[in-house]
Amino acid sequence: MLTAELLRPRAGGGRTFWPGSLGQKATRSNGLAVICGTAGSLRGGAAGAAAGDAGGGAAVRGRAGGAGGGGAEAGAGGVQRALREARGADAPSPTWFLAVGDPQDLPTQVGEGPRAVPAARGAADGAGGGAAVGGPSRRIAVRRETARLVGTLRRWLQGGRGGYDDAAEGDAGSSSSVYSSTASLPGCKVAPQARGEVGLPLARVTKNRIDLHALAAMDGGGRFREVMPMLTDPAAFEGMFTPGGRRGCRLRSRGMEGHRGAMRSFGVAEDAGSRPVFAMKAFTTAKKDGRSARLVLDARPLNDAMQRPPAMDLPAIHGFVREVKRHRYAMQCDGVSYFYQFPVHASISRYFGIGMNGRDMLLRVLCMGWSWAPCIAQRASNVLVQGLGLAWVDNFLVLGGTRDEAEQKVATFRDRAAAARVEVRAEGGDTLWEVQTRFVCVGIEFDLAADEQRHRLDPAWASKWAAAGGMKAVLAGKATARQFASVFGGAVWATDILGVPRCHFAALLAFAGRLGSRMAEAELQAWDDIMDVPPSVRREIGALRKVVVENAWVGGDAAENGEVLWTDASSREWAALVEAGGEFVDGAQGVFDGPFAGVHINVKEMWALAEGVVRLCWTPGRQQCRVDNATVVGAVCKGSSSSYAANRILSRAIRVAERRRIVLCPGWVPSGGQLADPYTRGTSLPRFPAQLPLPR
Numbered sequence: 001m002l003t004a005e006l007l008r009p010r011a012g013g014g015r016t017f018w019p020g021s022l023g024q025k026a027t028r029s030n031g032l033a034v035i036c037g038t039a040g041s042l043r044g045g046a047a048g049a050a051a052g053d054a055g056g057g058a059a060v061r062g063r064a065g066g067a068g069g070g071g072a073e074a075g076a077g078g079v080q081r082a083l084r085e086a087r088g089a090d091a092p093s094p095t096w097f098l099a100v101g102d103p104q105d106l107p108t109q110v111g112e113g114p115r116a117v118p119a120a121r122g123a124a125d126g127a128g129g130g131a132a133v134g135g136p137s138r139r140i141a142v143r144r145e146t147a148r149l150v151g152t153l154r155r156w157l158q159g160g161r162g163g164y165d166d167a168a169e170g171d172a173g174s175s176s177s178v179y180s181s182t183a184s185l186p187g188c189k190v191a192p193q194a195r196g197e198v199g200l201p202l203a204r205v206t207k208n209r210i211d212l213h214a215l216a217a218m219d220g221g222g223r224f225r226e227v228m229p230m231l232t233d234p235a236a237f238e239g240m241f242t243p244g245g246r247r248g249c250r251l252r253s254r255g256m257e258g259h260r261g262a263m264r265s266f267g268v269a270e271d272a273g274s275r276p277v278f279a280m281k282a283f284t285t286a287k288k289d290g291r292s293a294r295l296v297l298d299a300r301p302l303n304d305a306m307q308r309p310p311a312m313d314l315p316a317i318h319g320f321v322r323e324v325k326r327h328r329y330a331m332q333c334d335g336v337s338y339f340y341q342f343p344v345h346a347s348i349s350r351y352f353g354i355g356m357n358g359r360d361m362l363l364r365v366l367c368m369g370w371s372w373a374p375c376i377a378q379r380a381s382n383v384l385v386q387g388l389g390l391a392w393v394d395n396f397l398v399l400g401g402t403r404d405e406a407e408q409k410v411a412t413f414r415d416r417a418a419a420a421r422v423e424v425r426a427e428g429g430d431t432l433w434e435v436q437t438r439f440v441c442v443g444i445e446f447d448l449a450a451d452e453q454r455h456r457l458d459p460a461w462a463s464k465w466a467a468a469g470g471m472k473a474v475l476a477g478k479a480t481a482r483q484f485a486s487v488f489g490g491a492v493w494a495t496d497i498l499g500v501p502r503c504h505f506a507a508l509l510a511f512a513g514r515l516g517s518r519m520a521e522a523e524l525q526a527w528d529d530i531m532d533v534p535p536s537v538r539r540e541i542g543a544l545r546k547v548v549v550e551n552a553w554v555g556g557d558a559a560e561n562g563e564v565l566w567t568d569a570s571s572r573e574w575a576a577l578v579e580a581g582g583e584f585v586d587g588a589q590g591v592f593d594g595p596f597a598g599v600h601i602n603v604k605e606m607w608a609l610a611e612g613v614v615r616l617c618w619t620p621g622r623q624q625c626r627v628d629n630a631t632v633v634g635a636v637c638k639g640s641s642s643s644y645a646a647n648r649i650l651s652r653a654i655r656v657a658e659r660r661r662i663v664l665c666p667g668w669v670p671s672g673g674q675l676a677d678p679y680t681r682g683t684s685l686p687r688f689p690a691q692l693p694l695p696r
Contacts, residue, residue, distance in 0.1 A: 200284065202262040203292035205337035208423040212343070215383055215420040223313060224379040230372055234347040245305035250275075251298075252355045253282045259295070260361065268295065268340055269354060269361040276353025278302050279360050299369040302351060309372040313379055317496050318637075320390060324446055325453040325556060327399040329406035329435050330389070331413075333424040338394035339377060341423060342366035384416050392442045396424065406435045444497055447553070454553040457497050462551045465490040474533050474541055481519055482527045487541065488512050494548045501639030501654045505544065506647035507536035509640055558663045561621030567612045568628060568676040569604040572597075575679035576612025584690040588615045589679050599645065605629040606646045608676075609636070610653035613664065620661035627666055628674040636666040 212232060216225045229236035241247070263269040280301055284293035315323070324330065335341060344352065344364055352363035352370070366373050374393060381391035388409045389398040398413050400406025410433055417424055426432040430439070437449035443458045465471065468490075470483035479487075488508070495502045502509060511534060519526065564579040569592075577587035588611060592604060609627060617623050627633050635641035635650060657664055671677065675693055679685055 200286055200291065200293040202259050202266070202284065202295055203287055203337075205266045205268060205340045206423050207267045208336070208341055208421060209343045210341045210380070211419075211421045215380055215422075218386075218416060218420065219383045220386060224376075224383050227310065227372070227376050227379055230376065231342060231348065231366070232345050234345055237345075237348050237351070240307045241305055242307055246301060247305070248277045249301040250279045250355060251281045251301070252357060256282050256284075256354070257357060259284070260356070260358075263295070263354075263361060266340075268365055269363050272350075272353060272360040272362045274350075276355075276360055276362060277350045279353035279355035282354045295368070297352065297354065297363060297367050297369040299352075299367055299371070303371040306371070309375040312375045313382055314374075314392065315390060320392065320442075321444065321455055321497070322557070323390060324397065324399065324441075325448070325455065327401055327406075328448050328453075329400045329403050329437060330439060330441075330446070330448065331398045331406060331410045331433060331435050332427050332430070332439055332441050333396050333432060334427055335381075335394040335396070336423045336425050339366040339368050339373060342376065342380070384413065384420070384422065388413050395427070395442055397441055400435070403435055410435065443493070452555045454555050455497070456551050456553050457494060457548065459551060462494070462548050465494070466545050466549050471541075471545065475538055475545075477533050477535070477538060478530055479533055480528050480530060481515060484512075484515065484531070484533065485527075491541070491544055494544065495639065497554075498547065498552075499554055500544070500547060501651070503635075503640045503647040503650040503654060505540040505640075506644055506651060507534070508540045508544075509642075509647060510644045511537045513642065558621045558661070561619040561623055561662070563617070563619055564624045564626060565609075565612050565617060566626045566674065566676040567605070567608040568674050568680050569601065569608040570680040571601070571604075573680040573682075574604060574608035574611065575676045575685070576608055576616055577676050577679070577685075578612075578616045579675070579692065583692060584686065585688055586616050587679070587685045587688065588612065589685055600643070602629060602631045602641075603643060603645050603649070605632045606635065606641070606649045608680075609666075610649045613653040613662075614656050617657065617662055618660060621663070622665050623657070623662045625664055625666040626669045626674070626676075628669050628671045628677075630668050633666045633668045636664055 212228055216228055219225050230240070264271070278299075278301060281298040282295060283298065284295055286292075287294050342365060344366065346364075349362045349364050352367045354361040354363060366376065378391065378393055381393065381396065385391045385396055385398065389396070391397070396413070398406065398409045400409055414433065416422075424432070426434070427439075427441070430436070438447045439445070440458045443461050444455055445458050446455045447453070465487075468486070470479065470486045473479035473483045474487050491505070491508065492502070494500070495505075515531075562580060565576060566579060567576040568574070571592070573589060573591055575587065575589040577584050579585070590611065592599075592607075596604070596607070605627065609625060609632060612625075613623075625636070631641075632646075635646060639650075639654070641647050641650060654664065678693060
């Protein structure tokens with residue numbers, strides 16, 4: 001097995017050798033040099049080297065000198081000759097090398113340092129080799145450097161800026177942008193600051209700025225006015241810091257110097273006249289078009305120092321879909337570079353500093369990455385659509401039962417947007433202000449013209465998720481934690497939109513919960529370690545993938561069936577009764593014994609509900625259920641529970657309900673109003689039909 005290591009020539013003929021785990025395969029693309037050899041040959045200065053393209057299998061090998069004791073200049077010469085032979089005589093000399101060697105020849109053994117993983121399928125051993133070197137103190141120093149260096153090299157492999165946290169630490173004459181490569185190591189999507197889409201220009205953004213005071217004047221509920229001072233009042237902003245919290249930081253961004261001019265010209269940021277209070281790392285991510293990048297600030301230091309933001313007021317996705325399907329016509333649009341339209345007070349912008357290698361910059365607009373930003377944007381959007389429709393952050397949806405009603409509401413929305421100076425545009429290929437009956441919004445396709453309003457996943461999203469590389473890795477049983485998290489996030493969204501209860505995927509939920517707990521305390525690099533995906537999880541993911549690929553339309557809500565199911569459980573007994581026409585018409589009860597006697601009360605309450613559904617509910621339609629346990633009500637509403645046992649029980653109930661074309665509609669009642677309560681405390685069921693008991 002081979003491990004990838006980082007080797008940097010030093011001024012004055014010396015070289016420093018740091019180990020680090022880097023990925024599954026070393027490649028050379030667009031000039032990336034891969035130097036392969038044992039630690040002895042590389043460290044000794046007379047390097048046996050190979051520079052090649054692991055993807056194509058071609059390699060050009062160059063060797064020089066003997067083992068250990070050769071001069072650094074001779075070793076560097078051997079490396080340079082190998083590189084020129086591989087890339088052409090006129091190729092420039094690199095500053096950074098990726099060295100691949102056998103673990104036994106490296107300064108620290110596999111497992112002593114950070115995770116070491118297979119790095120390349122073959123290496124050219126240099127003449128001689130060499131024994132492992134370095135005592136305990138050396139290994140400690142190596143481990144201390146590794147986390148920083150691994151991130152540095154990964155950014156370099158993706159074309160970012162190499163070097164150190166502080167430019168002054170590097171060699172005076174070293175190059176800051178070594179061979180640019182568009183290829184990253186397989187599965188390496190690491191820290192946010194390492195994901196910069198280097199080579200993509202920043203997307204052009206609007207210079208328009210919202211009139212915050214005009215928007216606040218329209219705010220009938222006052223929800224936006226509560227958070228507006230976070231943009232306009234420095235005293236209110238500073239008052240949100242937690243007592244004893246951090247009051248500043250200075251971190252460096254990677255690969256952002258090339259975007260300085262664009263940030264200035266777009267009015268997004270300006271050069272700092274003095275040191276920012278918080279100078280944080282900025283990075284870019286590719287936009288959907290794949291041709292431009294979005295600027296994001298890693299504002300975790302600021303977020304950790306401030307109080308949590310209030311409720312975002314984002315509508316629940318189930319309520320969002322239900323509200324849209326109550327109408328026949330809609331107009332949708334979205335805010336242009338929406339977060340950048342919110343201006344920030346000059347004194348507050350000192351807290352949104354972008355740490356640069358040169359002069360730092362200050363963000364002058366709402367910070368993407370700040371925990372308060374989504375709340376501010378959503379509440380502003382809610383003001384614009386108040387009484388007209390719905391908003392999902394920067395997506396606006398104006399709804400109407402008739403075309404005339406929809407067009408009148410659109411006119412009102414246009415007036416509000418103009419008064420607050422909010423710039424909007426049509427979504428996709430739509431025409432701005434056009435009223436439609438079939439459209440895609442927030443990843444959901446709606447058809448309001450059908451006899452029964454219906455919806456489904458956006459077909460483009462469904463196809464992309466089902467065919468993603470992460471999906472293939474998970475189904476194959478070998479995936480990184482990051483790949484699994486991406487697949488799981490899509491699974492949650494798909495089940496919500498298609499109305500598939502997640503309790504049917506109990507193994508998937510349990511595995512995701514255990515993985516989340518483990519990764520919460522793990523090092524960032526652990527997200528890119530290969531892990532085994534259990535067969536039960538793969539089966540459930542495969543079953544859900546088939547549902548997503550099919551992407552069937554979901555119709556309107558079923559009609560009420562006229563019955564109410566009352567269920568309750570105590571520590572020893574459970575009961576379920578059906579109410580229809582003002583009286584009890586059927587019921588069932590039982591005793592918890594054996595393994596069930598000691599389970600949590602929430603599991604017992606779920607069992608009572610499931611038994612009531614299986615034994616007593618037969619009429620198709622919306623089945624009202626009354627439960628005095630809020631946890632059970634929430635689990636049934638979202639179709640899953642954090643408890644594996646409760647998921648299995650709920651899955652059984654929902655499968656039976658689906659076969660009988662019943663939709664469970666749980667509702668919470670206080671314990672004093674639970675009509676099934678007496679029958680869980682020693683009272684036998686009455687003869688049916690029976691008069692309803694009086695609430696306690």
